[in-house]
Amino acid sequence: MAISPVKIHLFNLFVKICPPSRLNSFKVQLLRWAGAKVGKNVSIFSPRILGQFEFIIGDNCWIGHDALIFGAAGSKIEMKPYSKVASRAIVVTGYHDYGVQYDCIAGPGKCDDIIIGQGALIDTQAMVCPGKTIGEKSHVAAYSVVTHDVPSFVRVAGVPARVIKNFKEQV
Template identity: 40%
Template sequence: MNTVVLHIYNNLAMFLPETKFFRFKNFLLKFAGVKIGKNVRICSSAKILGNGTLSIGNDTWIGHQCLIISSSNISIGSNIDIAPRVYIGTGTHIIDLKSDNIAGEGLSKDIIIGSGSWIGVNTTILPGVAIGEKNIIAAGSVVAKSTESNNMYGGVPTKLIKNLF
């Protein structure tokens, strides 16, 4: 993604109504190198940062004050609802117990969110996670490991709550 265009997008979007001008916002994000499907709706207070890649499928909603930081690859499928204040970030550190700084060398891991999923408010999705299709992630969850499709997960860290089908 083009970080300069993303910077312009993030600063311009904050002056736009939260749930209006979706086509204009998508146009700017496409210009920044984001792959965006049809009928994608991103609230103006959502921020997208980083120099990695981001693809968003058709009919996806990204809610108020979400933060997406990509230093590698993030794939958000189609027909997804992402509630307000969700954090999706690909960056982390290797734990280095021998160093003065326990947060050792930085690294990036891809994130995949399967189509048809619903991500609850205040959820954190950590690097290296693949969320299966048609999942519900409960509000306030921390997704630290990949999940299987057609299930509800919740908690810190997330645990299987129930099978949906």
């Protein structure tokens, strides 16, 4: 089920005036009321959630201050259990088909789903582009831009994000 645009607008108004680390259970209830599927023990600071998309948040997830979660109509963003979207991170499912044949270089709008794997972290001011999957227990470093799927158990960094560390080697 997609989020209701009117209800998510009311959610955004509430989190804007609410202290970021307060009234968490009420924020979770509001997000469920807006149409999101929200698991147990979820912490929500003060994100901005926009769009009419399917939003699934697993158990024990965390969404930070000023995170921007934007889902185009008909898309889905799923946060698997224990995943985190840090403060000011950007997760967006919408994009355009680009080409000179259109009146504007940015042609028709499109969308692709995003999946954030179990235990993964999208760090501060990182961006996940449409259609990407972040693997289990992977770390997208601060200020990185994810333009390709991220494998499990790695750290990616940079623009575009590239693997800089493999956590499996530590085991």
